[in-house]
Amino acid sequence: MKTRVLIVDDEPDLAWMMKLILERTARYEVVTETNPVTAIDVARAFQPDIVLLDLVMPRCSGGELAAQLEAALAPGSVTILFLTAALPTPRTGDASRNIAGYQFLAKPIATAQLLASLATASESAHAA
Amino acid sequence: MKQLLEVRSRWLGLGLGGVLLLLAAVGDYVTGTELYFSLFYLLPVATSTWLGGKSVGIPISVASSITLFAVDVMSAAKPWRSFIPVWNATIGFGFFLIVSLLLAAIRDERQRLEQAVQQRTQALTAEIRERKRVEEQLRTANEDLRVHENELLRTVGELEWSHAQLKATQFQLIQAEKMEAIGRLAAGVAHEVKNPLAIIRAGIDYLASTPAGNDGTMPSVVQRMGEAIVRADSVISEMFDVSAAHELELAIEDLNNLIEQACVLVKHELARCPIRLAMDLSPDLPPLWLDRAKIKQVFINLLTNAIHAMPDGGSLTVRTRMATLAKTGVDRRRSAGDLGRFPLEQPVVVAEVDDTGIGIPEDALPRVFDPFFTTKEPTQGTGLGLTVSKQIVELHGGIIEIRNRPEGGVNVLLAFKG
Numbered sequence: 001m002k003t004r005v006l007i008v009d010d011e012p013d014l015a016w017m018m019k020l021i022l023e024r025t026a027r028y029e030v031v032t033e034t035n036p037v038t039a040i041d042v043a044r045a046f047q048p049d050i051v052l053l054d055l056v057m058p059r060c061s062g063g064e065l066a067a068q069l070e071a072a073l074a075p076g077s078v079t080i081l082f083l084t085a086a087l088p089t090p091r092t093g094d095a096s097r098n099i100a101g102y103q104f105l106a107k108p109i110a111t112a113q114l115l116a117s118l119a120t121a122s123e124s125a126h127a128a
Numbered sequence: 129m130k131q132l133l134e135v136r137s138r139w140l141g142l143g144l145g146g147v148l149l150l151l152a153a154v155g156d157y158v159t160g161t162e163l164y165f166s167l168f169y170l171l172p173v174a175t176s177t178w179l180g181g182k183s184v185g186i187p188i189s190v191a192s193s194i195t196l197f198a199v200d201v202m203s204a205a206k207p208w209r210s211f212i213p214v215w216n217a218t219i220g221f222g223f224f225l226i227v228s229l230l231l232a233a234i235r236d237e238r239q240r241l242e243q244a245v246q247q248r249t250q251a252l253t254a255e256i257r258e259r260k261r262v263e264e265q266l267r268t269a270n271e272d273l274r275v276h277e278n279e280l281l282r283t284v285g286e287l288e289w290s291h292a293q294l295k296a297t298q299f300q301l302i303q304a305e306k307m308e309a310i311g312r313l314a315a316g317v318a319h320e321v322k323n324p325l326a327i328i329r330a331g332i333d334y335l336a337s338t339p340a341g342n343d344g345t346m347p348s349v350v351q352r353m354g355e356a357i358v359r360a361d362s363v364i365s366e367m368f369d370v371s372a373a374h375e376l377e378l379a380i381e382d383l384n385n386l387i388e389q390a391c392v393l394v395k396h397e398l399a400r401c402p403i404r405l406a407m408d409l410s411p412d413l414p415p416l417w418l419d420r421a422k423i424k425q426v427f428i429n430l431l432t433n434a435i436h437a438m439p440d441g442g443s444l445t446v447r448t449r450m451a452t453l454a455k456t457g458v459d460r461r462r463s464a465g466d467l468g469r470f471p472l473e474q475p476v477v478v479a480e481v482d483d484t485g486i487g488i489p490e491d492a493l494p495r496v497f498d499p500f501f502t503t504k505e506p507t508q509g510t511g512l513g514l515t516v517s518k519q520i521v522e523l524h525g526g527i528i529e530i531r532n533r534p535e536g537g538v539n540v541l542l543a544f545k546g
Contacts, residue, residue: 016352017349020334020349021333105328111183
């Protein structure tokens with residue numbers, strides 16, 4: 001069974017490219033959304049296991065959207081990974097950081113790291 | 129003084145009287161003539177007149193005449209109706225009266241003079257006192273003046289000191305603000321460049337793991353990577369605009385002409401939506417000192433913003449006019465310091481760009497001039513256009529303000545000193 005991933009990013013090209021990369025692994029079913037305002041409705045319909053969420057977007061911040069997503073979806077059914085250009089890219093080691101219980105990935109992210117983070121999140125999603 | 133004079137004249141009179149009395153007694157004894165007359169009658173009359181004036185002298189004269197008559201009658205042992213004593217008394221009275229009146233006149237004149245001198249002395253004393261008072265006042269005033277001068281000098285010194293302090297503080301503030309602005313700018317640049325970099329990175333990773341010629345998505349991926357590079361480059365280029373906006377190449381320009389040129393450059397964008405462009409340019413504008421290229425860039429930015437705000441078409445109005453700055457200023461939100469550059473009631477040249485687009489959320493209005501602040505999609509703008517425009521307008525000594533129009537859409541107002 002494929003893991004459902006919702007990508008919310010106001011960069012349509014980046015969202016499209018991440019969708020290509022993820023779908024090629026044949027492990028993920030991906031939907032992209034560039035408008036944070038309509039993302040809630042999309043999430044309700046799609047019921048994602050993981051949301052890859054951009055932090056800085058016009059009209060609605062990723063933080064607000066995360067709270068709304070968690071309220072809209074069944075409790076504990078979704079893992080949110082933040083993807084942001086506002087964080088400095090770590091010079092060595094893991095590209096992700098944990099802030100307030102959320103995993104933050106810094107843009108630009110290497111595909112290997114993105115896939116590794118998603119795999120971890122996917123395992124915990126299925127375990128739950 | 130007056131009392132002293134009076135006392136002295138009284139003693140003088142008595143003294144003189146005494147001496148005369150003595151002389152008369154001696155003369156009477158030696159010559160055997162009747163000097164007693166002057167001794168016993170004339171002297172009291174004269175002395176009393178001198179001392180007491182007419183009012184005393186005349187009764188004494190009368191008394192002396194009566195006494196003379198009585199003595200005459202008794203010493204001659206003649207009948208009192210005898211003619212001689214009456215005659216003598218009458219003559220004596222007349223004589224006494226003349227002496228008394230003369231002396232009284234001299235006394236009165238003397239008193240009048242004395243009084244005049246006294247009055248004059250008093251007046252002089254008063255004048256001297258007044259002069260001294262004025263002199264004292266002058267001295268006090270001089271003293272005060274010196275004190276005030278010292279205070280003034282001290283205040284000026286303090287003012288100069290606090291001015292220097294203020295300048296130092298201002299300099300520090302400007303430095304801090306600059307650092308903050310640089311920090312914000314750096315964060316903005318980082319964010320705006322990292323997004324296209326993320327696209328390029330993802331594209332490269334995708335292509336690297338794609339077998340050669342095996343994937344129909346490849347041209348599309350490469351194309352988007354190219355676009356991401358252009359975007360990252362344009363962010364950096366606009367950064368150059370921000371830093372290059374500090375110097376102006378000023379020349380006498382026709383603002384209307386520059387606006388028309390800017391409109392021509394966005395014409396193809398207008399046609400796409402479609403947007404109706406209305407120009408209402410006042411022919412009465414004075415020529416202005418402007419940087420041709422930079423002002424054109426400002427209007428291109430404003431027109432592009434307006435076009436982006438009307439994706440489904442609308443109307444765009446560009447207007448120029450002369451105006452007078454009202455007391456409240458062109459912009460009520462603007463601080464007095466900013467308005468200080470515009471003298472009140474002076475003519476200003478105003479240019480306005482109105483659109484009928486989606487408007488700006490009210491909470492975003494205060495931030496529209498912040499670097500990298502944008503309400504547009506990422507591909508439409510970097511959030512530097514208004515930052516640069518404001519910088520350019522302010523370098524020209526002008527002001528720029530943005531508000532939502534009550535009937536919908538946005539009004540941008542530029543004002544330059546006429």
